[in-house]
Amino acid sequence: ASRKLLLLPGDGIGPEAMAEVRKLIAAINENFGSGFETEEGLVGGSAYDAHGAAISDADMTKAMAADAVLFGAVGGPKWDAVPYDVRPEAGLLRLRKDMQLFANLRPAICYPALAASSSLKPEVVEGLDILIVRELTGGVYFGEPKEIIDLGNGQKRGIDTQVYDTFEIERIAGVAFELARTRQNRVTSMEKRNVMKSGVLWNEVVTQAHKAKYSDVKLDHMLADAGGMQLVRWPKQFDVIVTDNLFGDMLSDVAAMLTGSLGMLPSASLGAPDAITGKRKALYEPVHGSAPDIAGQGIANPIAMIASFAMCLRYSFNMAAEADRLEAAISAVLNEGLRTKDILSAGMTEVGTAQMGDAIISK
Ligand code: NAI
Numbered sequence: 001a002s003r004k005l006l007l008l009p010g011d012g013i014g015p016e017a018m019a020e021v022r023k024l025i026a027a028i029n030e031n032f033g034s035g036f037e038t039e040e041g042l043v044g045g046s047a048y049d050a051h052g053a054a055i056s057d058a059d060m061t062k063a064m065a066a067d068a069v070l071f072g073a074v075g076g077p078k079w080d081a082v083p084y085d086v087r088p089e090a091g092l093l094r095l096r097k098d099m100q101l102f103a104n105l106r107p108a109i110c111y112p113a114l115a116a117s118s119s120l121k122p123e124v125v126e127g128l129d130i131l132i133v134r135e136l137t138g139g140v141y142f143g144e145p146k147e148i149i150d151l152g153n154g155q156k157r158g159i160d161t162q163v164y165d166t167f168e169i170e171r172i173a174g175v176a177f178e179l180a181r182t183r184q185n186r187v188t189s190m191e192k193r194n195v196m197k198s199g200v201l202w203n204e205v206v207t208q209a210h211k212a213k214y215s216d217v218k219l220d221h222m223l224a225d226a227g228g229m230q231l232v233r234w235p236k237q238f239d240v241i242v243t244d245n246l247f248g249d250m251l252s253d254v255a256a257m258l259t260g261s262l263g264m265l266p267s268a269s270l271g272a273p274d275a276i277t278g279k280r281k282a283l284y285e286p287v288h289g290s291a292p293d294i295a296g297q298g299i300a301n302p303i304a305m306i307a308s309f310a311m312c313l314r315y316s317f318n319m320a321a322e323a324d325r326l327e328a329a330i331s332a333v334l335n336e337g338l339r340t341k342d343i344l345s346a347g348m349t350e351v352g353t354a355q356m357g358d359a360i361i362s363k
């Protein structure tokens with residue numbers, strides 16, 4: 001089968017991390033005949049330098065036609081002063097918007113070799129494997145009215161509006177329930193129904209969707225603030241967490257820190273299934289940014305980018321066994337003591353970006 005990928009390395013360490021995925025894809029094609037076809041494009045500051053936009057229409061067209069987009073990172077001091085609508089982040093925002101990526105998947109996995117160096121007690125994080133499913137295109141970041149108004153008495157008022165419609169809650173709940181079936185079959189839905197009308201509706205719609213189509217999955221509800229507390233206290237109680245845009249933004253950052261370095265964390269953003277082919281548009285990216293402080297030195301950790309490709313195998317190509325093997329290869333290399341600088345601890349062997357990539361590929 002042909003599998004079409006668009007690679008958008010971006011800026012800073014984005015291209016350095018993507019280089020390792022490019023080698024990995026070539027090795028997979030060569031050894032397993034997997035038939036991945038890659039195209040390349042520009043995004044962020046590098047796209048602005050080339051053609052004055054954070055992503056060109058031509059590359060946007062490639063993104064829409066690809067089975068999946070692999071995205072590195074964008075931004076850096078070089079572009080701090082460019083006009084707002086062509087700033088590097090605008091490239092990612094356009095991809096999310098045009099591809100209608102409403103479901104953001106943020107796993108928090110603790111590799112056994114790194115449990116001891118976590119900021120939490122090893123027994124709290126060892127073997128941790130949770131998935132936060134955040135609604136990405138609705139809620140208070142987008143709801144109208146959204147403005148600052150002058151009240152005329154020396155006072156101003158800042159307004160953001162939390163809005164969720166039934167269909168938006170239904171489709172994100174559907175993603176969470178379906179993913180849970182491939183995992184431990186448990187979903188925890190988080191909102192604040194005690195103080196928010198949108199939370200009441202969220203709770204109702206998730207409960208109804210569960211009853212109608214997913215009653216085989218175990219469903220719990222938790223208030224989002226209590227959920228934050230439980231995430232830090234005993235994160236292993238969770239399998240899949242589904243929540244709105246704002247709570248998901250915060251809870252996924254909290255969960256991220258359970259597991260160590262930014263250089264380890266992958267993510268996926270999924271759209272709705274196509275009416276005819278059933279395929280979802282999807283973009284995979286590390287959680288970290290372009291890390292200008294270490295760019296160009298060959299020391300960036302490529303694991304977040306490589307683990308993002310593992311998510312791509314799992315969610316875009318139905319290659320769960322292959323994704324498991326890739327994640328096991330990452331784990332094995334860590335068990336052998338190889339570490340990039342960001343995750344280095346006493347007694348371990350420091351390696352650069354390319355050495356880490358090569359070690360994972362050879363596994
Ligand atoms: P950052 O994630 O780029 O870096 C934060 C810290 O973590 C830095 O000290 C960096 O060296 C380290 N770090 C990050 N990834 C690493 C890796 N793979 N290996 C080793 N160390 C790593 O976030 P920061 O510094 O806030 O932003 C830098 C630039 O990146 C800004 O222009 C920002 O706008 C952009 N950014 C882009 C994102 C994206 O493309 N999705 C996301 C976040 C920030």
Ligand code: MG
Pocket residue numbers: 249250253
């Ligand atoms: Mg955030």
